[in-house]
Amino acid sequence: xxxxxxxxxxxxxxxxxxxxxxxxxxxxxxxxxxxxxxxxxxxxxxxxxxxxxxxxxxxxxxxxxxxxxxxxxxxxxxxxxxxxxxxxxxxxxxxxxxxxxxxxxxxxxxxxxxxxxxxxxxxxxxxxxxxxxxxxxxxxxxxxxxxxxxxxxxxxxxxxxxxxxxxxxxxxxxxxxxxxxxxxxxxxxxxxxxxxxxxxxxxxxxxxxxxxxxxxxxxxxxxxxxxxxxxxxxxxxxxxxxxxxxxxxxxxxxxxxxxxxxxxxxxxxxxxxxxxxxxxxxxxxxxxxxxxxxxxxxxxxxxxxxxxxxxxxxxxxxxxxxx
Amino acid sequence: xxxxxxxxxxxxxxxxxxxxxxxxxxxxxxxxxxxxxxxxxxxxxxxxxxxxxxxxxxxxxxxxxxxxxxxxxxxxxxxxxxxxxxxxxxxxxxxxxxxxxxxxxxxxxxxxxxxxxxxxxxxxxxxxxxxxxxxxxxxxxxxxxxxxxxxxxxxxxxxxxxxxxxxxxxxxxxxxxxxxxxxxxxxxxxxxxxxxxxxxxxxxxxxxxxxxxxxxxxxxxxxxxxxxxxxxxxxxxxxxxxxxxxxxxxxxxxxxxxxxxxxxxxxxxxxxxxxxxxxxxxxxxxxxxxxx
Numbered sequence: 001x002x003x004x005x006x007x008x009x010x011x012x013x014x015x016x017x018x019x020x021x022x023x024x025x026x027x028x029x030x031x032x033x034x035x036x037x038x039x040x041x042x043x044x045x046x047x048x049x050x051x052x053x054x055x056x057x058x059x060x061x062x063x064x065x066x067x068x069x070x071x072x073x074x075x076x077x078x079x080x081x082x083x084x085x086x087x088x089x090x091x092x093x094x095x096x097x098x099x100x101x102x103x104x105x106x107x108x109x110x111x112x113x114x115x116x117x118x119x120x121x122x123x124x125x126x127x128x129x130x131x132x133x134x135x136x137x138x139x140x141x142x143x144x145x146x147x148x149x150x151x152x153x154x155x156x157x158x159x160x161x162x163x164x165x166x167x168x169x170x171x172x173x174x175x176x177x178x179x180x181x182x183x184x185x186x187x188x189x190x191x192x193x194x195x196x197x198x199x200x201x202x203x204x205x206x207x208x209x210x211x212x213x214x215x216x217x218x219x220x221x222x223x224x225x226x227x228x229x230x231x232x233x234x235x236x237x238x239x240x241x242x243x244x245x246x247x248x249x250x251x252x253x254x255x256x257x258x259x260x261x262x263x264x265x266x267x268x269x270x271x272x273x274x275x276x277x278x279x280x281x282x283x284x285x286x287x288x289x290x291x292x293x294x295x296x297x298x299x300x301x302x303x304x305x306x307x308x309x310x311x312x313x314x315x316x317x318x319x320x321x322x323x
Numbered sequence: 324x325x326x327x328x329x330x331x332x333x334x335x336x337x338x339x340x341x342x343x344x345x346x347x348x349x350x351x352x353x354x355x356x357x358x359x360x361x362x363x364x365x366x367x368x369x370x371x372x373x374x375x376x377x378x379x380x381x382x383x384x385x386x387x388x389x390x391x392x393x394x395x396x397x398x399x400x401x402x403x404x405x406x407x408x409x410x411x412x413x414x415x416x417x418x419x420x421x422x423x424x425x426x427x428x429x430x431x432x433x434x435x436x437x438x439x440x441x442x443x444x445x446x447x448x449x450x451x452x453x454x455x456x457x458x459x460x461x462x463x464x465x466x467x468x469x470x471x472x473x474x475x476x477x478x479x480x481x482x483x484x485x486x487x488x489x490x491x492x493x494x495x496x497x498x499x500x501x502x503x504x505x506x507x508x509x510x511x512x513x514x515x516x517x518x519x520x521x522x523x524x525x526x527x528x529x530x531x532x533x534x535x536x537x538x539x540x541x542x543x544x545x546x547x548x549x550x551x552x553x554x555x556x557x558x559x560x561x562x563x564x565x566x567x568x569x570x571x572x573x574x575x576x577x578x579x580x581x582x583x584x585x586x587x588x589x590x591x592x593x594x595x596x597x598x599x600x601x602x603x604x605x606x607x608x609x610x611x612x613x614x615x
Contacts, residue, residue, distance in 0.1 A: 033418050090600050097358060097417060098603050101554060105595035108547070112589040214547075218425050225422055257433035264426030268419050269409040 007135055013243035014138035015199045020223045020239045021145050021232065022192025027221065028230040029153055030185035031165030033100045035217045036107030040080040040190040042212035043110065044197025046120055048076035049129045049207060062119070062126055069132040073141070073198050080194025081187050088186045092179060107217050114209040125208030133203035141199065145192060150232055152188070161185055162230070193220075222264055227275050234276030241275075325459040330580045331573060336466035338572020339473035340535070343528035344549035345556065345564035346480060347399075347521030353497040353559035354517055355411075357420040358550065361402050363543030364431030365522055369395040369529025370538045371435065377447055384449050392526030399522025400515055402427050411514070428543060435540045444538045469531050476527055477565055480520065484561065489516055497559065548575075548588075551595045557605030566606055 019041060026032050049064060051072040056063025091102040115123040152158050160181045163171040172178050201207045219242075227238025249256035267274070279289055344366055351359040372394040376387035406423045450468065454461040484490035495503040496513045504510045528549075532542060549568060556567025571591060579587040598605060 033421070094599060094603055097356070097558075098599060100418075100421070101358065102596060102599045105551070105592045105599065109589065109592040109596065112592060116585050116589070218429075222422060222425070225418075254433070254437040258430060258437055261426045261428075261430030261433060264429065265406045265423050268415075268423040268426065269406065 009244055009247050011133065011135055011138050011203055013240050014135075014142050015133070015196050015203060016220070016223065016243050017142055017236060017239035018145050018199065019193045019196035019220050020227070020235045021149050022189035022196075023220050023224045024227070024230075024232060024235040025149060025153070025161070025192075026185045026189035027224050028228075028235070029158065029165060030161040030182060031168075032182060032185065033221065034103040034189070035100055035214060035221065036103030036105070036110075037189065037193045037220050038212040038214065038216035039103075039107035039110035040084060040193035041197035041200065041216065042114060042207075042209065043080045043083055044076035044194030045201035045207045045212070046114065046126070046197075047079040047194075048072035048198030049126060049201050050120075051075045052130055052132065052202065053126075053128060054130075062121055062128070069130075069137070069202065072132070072202070073195055076198035077191040077195040080197070081191040084187050084190030085183070088183045092182050092186065104214060104217075107212070107214060111209045111212055114212075121208075123209060125206055125210075127206045129201050129205045129207060131202060131205045133199045138199055138203075141195060145195075146232060146236070149188075153232070157181065157184065165230075225274055226264075226267055228273055228279070231274070231276035231280055233281035234274055234279075237275055237281075326580070327577075329460055330576045332460060332462055333466065334573030334576035335569060336463075336470045336572075337535075337576065338552075338569035339470045339477075340528050340531050341549040341552045341572050342477060342565045342568035343473050343524045343531075344546050345553040345568045346477065346561055347525050347528075348550050348553040349556070349559055349561055349564040350493075350517050350521045352553070353561075354493065354500060354514065355407075355420070356559075357417040357424070358558070359521075360421065360424040360550075361406070361427035361431065362399075362521065362525060362550075363546035364428040365395050365399050365402070366525045366529040366532065366546050367435065367538075367540065367542040368398060368431060369526035370533035370542055371439065371529075372526065373530035374444055374446060374533055374538050377449075388527065388530055391530045392523045395526035395529065396519040396522035399518040399525065403515060403518040432540050432543060439540075441540055444533075446534045446538065449534070465531075465534060469535065472527065473531070476524055480524065481561060483520075489513075493517060548591050551591050555594055555598050555605055557607040560605070560607040563605055563607030570606075 019037060023034065023037055026034060049072070051065055051067045052069060053062070053064030054066040087103075087106055091099055091106075094102055114120060120126050153161070160171070160176045161184070163174065163176055164178050164181050168178055197212075200211075204211075223238040223242045224235060226242055227234030227236070246256055246260060249259060252259065344362070347362050347365075348359060351357070351362070369391045373387045373391035376382045376390045377384070380387075382390070406427045407420060410419050410423060450464040452463075454463045455467065484493055492503070492508045492513050493516065495506070495508060496510055500510055503513075529542075532545070536542075548571065552568040552571040553564045554567070555571055556563030556565065571594065574590060574594065575587050578590045
């Protein structure tokens with residue numbers, strides 16, 4: 001395995017991570033499930049490409065505005081955010097399963113619309129997107145994304161979102177504007193997905209509606225669940241492991257997706273909390289884990305001591321006990 | 324006018340197959356309140372079971388049908404036991420069921436790709452190609468048989484649910500699973516029966532789908548449309564699933580006939596979003612209380 005190959009996997013993991021972090025806020029912290037975030041990635045990828053691709057020179061080329069990468073990232077994220085606001089206004093009042101189904105319909109609709117938009121190449125895709133995504137660009141965006149998210153979930157807004165996740169009705173009674181916080185979570189997650197889409201397009205240098213199918217959305221949700229709902233470090237670990245895993249399993253060729261499917265079921269039935277299960281890999285989080293373990297241990301020794309004492313008493317009381 | 328009637332007939336025939344699949348989604352939703360996305364994989368395997376019974380085993384058509392539908396019924400039950408039962412025992416939230424279902428659908432699709440291969444396979448020709456002419460209408464023999472067999476199966480299912488004791492138990496479980504268990508109904512068995520029924524119809528639908536089009540591992544993606552039909556009609560309602568499917572089939576063929584066949588897939592999702600916005604319970608959905 002040479003460095004460029006590893007670099008490629010790392011970049012892919014980093015790009016997935018951005019979208020996963022957004023979904024982590026929506027799913028892990030706010031309790032809304034989406035099967036349509038690939039749609040937001042598609043919007044980001046196409047708008048981003050429109051900004052950065054140089055103007056068409058020959059008739060066959062699909063031209064853009066030839067602007068710098070940063071403009072592409074901002075525009076892609078903003079476009080996805082705007083669309084999510086529209087989508088949220090009409091679907092956030094739906095509950096549970098039905099919001100989920102609505103996002104599924106949205107994601108597929110975006111893909112099918114792009115399939116029919118001839119100006120962006122339709123189903124054949126859009127080649128010639130400049131290769132602007134570098135390891136450093138992805139890393140910088142990742143760090144910004146993690147820091148922003150970590151601060152958001154610890155703020156008052158983040159706590160309100162967690163309250164909505166835990167018990168929507170109680171949160172509403174406590175005076176939290178449930179709709180508003182769902183909307184914030186949706187918009188932030190869509191912006192993240194849009195930015196991930198821009199980076200993805202400029203990494204692949206070729207975008208096609210097929211790349212942003214429901215399978216992609218499902219993959220993102222699976223990573224969030226695998227990492228553990230409500231854990232940012234879980235999402236980071238999940239994105240790294242689950243992006244690398246299919247690559248490592250490449251030796252098994254066609255069987256790897258069989259393993260992948262089986263693994264998903266296995267995780268759901270055996271460890272539904274995911275890798276991290278609401279815990280964080282941070283100094284504060286580790287202290288919390290350690291404290292919980294100490295408490296458990298103390299409880300156990302106490303119980304053992306009680307058991308031993310109980311046993312002794314029983315022995316003493318027993319008629320004809322040990323002499 | 325005759326063209327319109329022709330489209331209507333075609334739509335009716337494809338809609339009836341959608342209905343066979345949609346009732347599978349709706350049945351499971353009605354008692355377990357989650358969308359069983361593994362159903363598409365079950366339908367796909369039904370198409371393969373039928374295909375190999377006809378080609379490799381050289382069985383007669385009726386026997387192939389039976390093998391396919393019994394096979395998928397068993398498969399659906401197996402999926403329930405492996406992927407959903409542990410979650411049911413733990414009373415996991417609906418999302419875990421959906422993810423588990425997604426995992427099962429990835430698993431089924433790729434097992435088929437790995438063992439049988441990703442190639443498209445065409446069913447041997449069983450019914451003569453030349454259509455039956457009825458005045459200005461011409462109806463394909465396969466379309467006709469599809470329509471009647473589907474209608475027969477659906478009628479059988481509805482009779483089963485309305486008239487038998489087990490059917491009553493299913494209705495009760497759909498109304499309130501917990502109370503139903505308290506009344507002494509073995510809800511675990513009800514769940515199994517529901518999966519077996521859905522799986523059985525999925526096998527019939529899979530064989531028809533394979534005959535009408537071709538058999539390939541990603542056939543499950545098309546079944547998403549029958550899921551949309553189930554939402555359109557109202558998830559959890561059997562008559563709703565049938566009506567939604569027939570309407571969707573007709574709308575699709577009309578759009579493909581008068582506008583453009585490229586919009587055919589898009590219209591299904593537009594309907595889905597439209598229904599969710601304006602009437603999330605669908606045409607015949609049950610109470611709006613816990614849905615919108």
